[in-house]
Amino acid sequence: MKVHYECAPCFLRQAREALDLATDDEKLKLEITSQLTDLIGQRFQPNASANEIGTEMHRTIKRETGNHDPYHQERAKSNEIALKFLPQVKKILKEDPSLKNYLKAAIAGNLLDFAALGLDIDMEAMILSAMQKELTVDNSPELEEELKKGRNVLYLADNVGEIVFDKLLIEEIQKYEVKVTVALKEMPILNDACLEEARDIGLDEFADLTTIGTDSVGVVYKDVSSDFLELFFRSDMVISKGLGNYEGLTEMDLKDKPVFCLFNAKCSPIAREIGVEVGDNVVLKL
Structure with a gap:
């Protein structure tokens, strides 16, 4: 499925929730959020694949926090x-x-x-x-x-x-x-x-x-x-x-x-x- 305009705020909501589950380090969460907003800004274009962006986002959270299973x-x-x-x-x-x-x-x-x-x-x-x-x-x-x-x-x-x-x-x-x-x-x-x-x-x-x-x-x-x-x-x-x-x-x-x-x-x-x-x-x- 291609992205719809609602997907962008949904990505950010998921990112916040996943980060809160993955780590208590507020500084790290801020740094990763900056990475994720850049990622979404670069990838969120017409005809982009919604679950490809979501996959990259959650892999980034797992990699950067060192938490392989935040959920x-x-x-x-x-x-x-x-x-x-x-x-x-x-x-x-x-x-x-x-x-x-x-x-x-x-x-x-x-x-x-x-x-x-x-x-x-x-x-x-x-x-x-x-x-x-x-x-x-x-x-x-x-x-x-x-x-x-x-x-x-x-x-x-x-x-x-x-x-x-x-x-x-x-x-x-x-x-x-x-x-x-x-x-x-x-x-x-x-x-x-x-x-x-x-x-x-x-x-x-x-x-x-x-x-x-x-x-x-x-x-x-x-x-x-x-x-x-x-x-x-x-x-x-x-x-x-x-x-x-x-x-x-x-x-x-x-x-x-x-x-x-x-x-x-x-x-x-x-x-x-x-x-x-x-x-x-x-x-x-x-």
């Missing part, structure tokens, strides 16, 4: 919230075990995103509310058709905590007799899930686990590994979670690959781009 506590908090509400989500799914409801559960998990929404959000209330909302964009029938005829599914994970709900969906789609491979981040960035968090919740019991080969925000084509790209184009279909992955995938030549993006439209630029309201739930075929 460590928030990542743990996300898992706590997800596991707390897992019984309630399972109860809703038992009452309506349709594929669409499992997709909605996975999207509800997408709200566990401190990077997009900030640190002072009532995540618990938002998750339960999201489970009650219908899909504003609903390409789930096409997704199900691809599951019926495909054999290999690549699942692009997003955030820690969110993967607890992804696990429910992955277990469900395996009823279509497909093999699922989940791609996670190679190293921590923001609150994105890595192999360790996926194994902690037992995701490896239901799917093969791999990484995209890097720590980019979403999928950045020029940064991901050749092994990941080979897997991407070899898979029969792709299910992608979250805004960062959506941003990156829209910058790629998908070569007619069936790609379905599952997310909550948490920001105005993406909502406007796909024609929905902020907060709407989406199953979108690219």
Whole structure:
């Protein structure tokens, strides 16, 4: 996705929050902020890629502070919230075990995103509310058709905590007799899930686990590994979670690959781009 005008203040908000999490050194934070404003000033141009700028910004913060995982506590908090509400989500799914409801559960998990929404959000209330909302964009029938005829599914994970709900969906789609491979981040960035968090919740019991080969925000084509790209184009279909992955995938030549993006439209630029309201739930075929 190309940058919109709202992306610049969002970058600066994320930078402030990440710096506050990464270090208590006020002088260092000022020095890094100066670097980041220069970075954004130089890179923030029409047709620039939003998640490429975000990736460079967060890598700068990690490198300059020496803190390789500023969101460590928030990542743990996300898992706590997800596991707390897992019984309630399972109860809703038992009452309506349709594929669409499992997709909605996975999207509800997408709200566990401190990077997009900030640190002072009532995540618990938002998750339960999201489970009650219908899909504003609903390409789930096409997704199900691809599951019926495909054999290999690549699942692009997003955030820690969110993967607890992804696990429910992955277990469900395996009823279509497909093999699922989940791609996670190679190293921590923001609150994105890595192999360790996926194994902690037992995701490896239901799917093969791999990484995209890097720590980019979403999928950045020029940064991901050749092994990941080979897997991407070899898979029969792709299910992608979250805004960062959506941003990156829209910058790629998908070569007619069936790609379905599952997310909550948490920001105005993406909502406007796909024609929905902020907060709407989406199953979108690219």
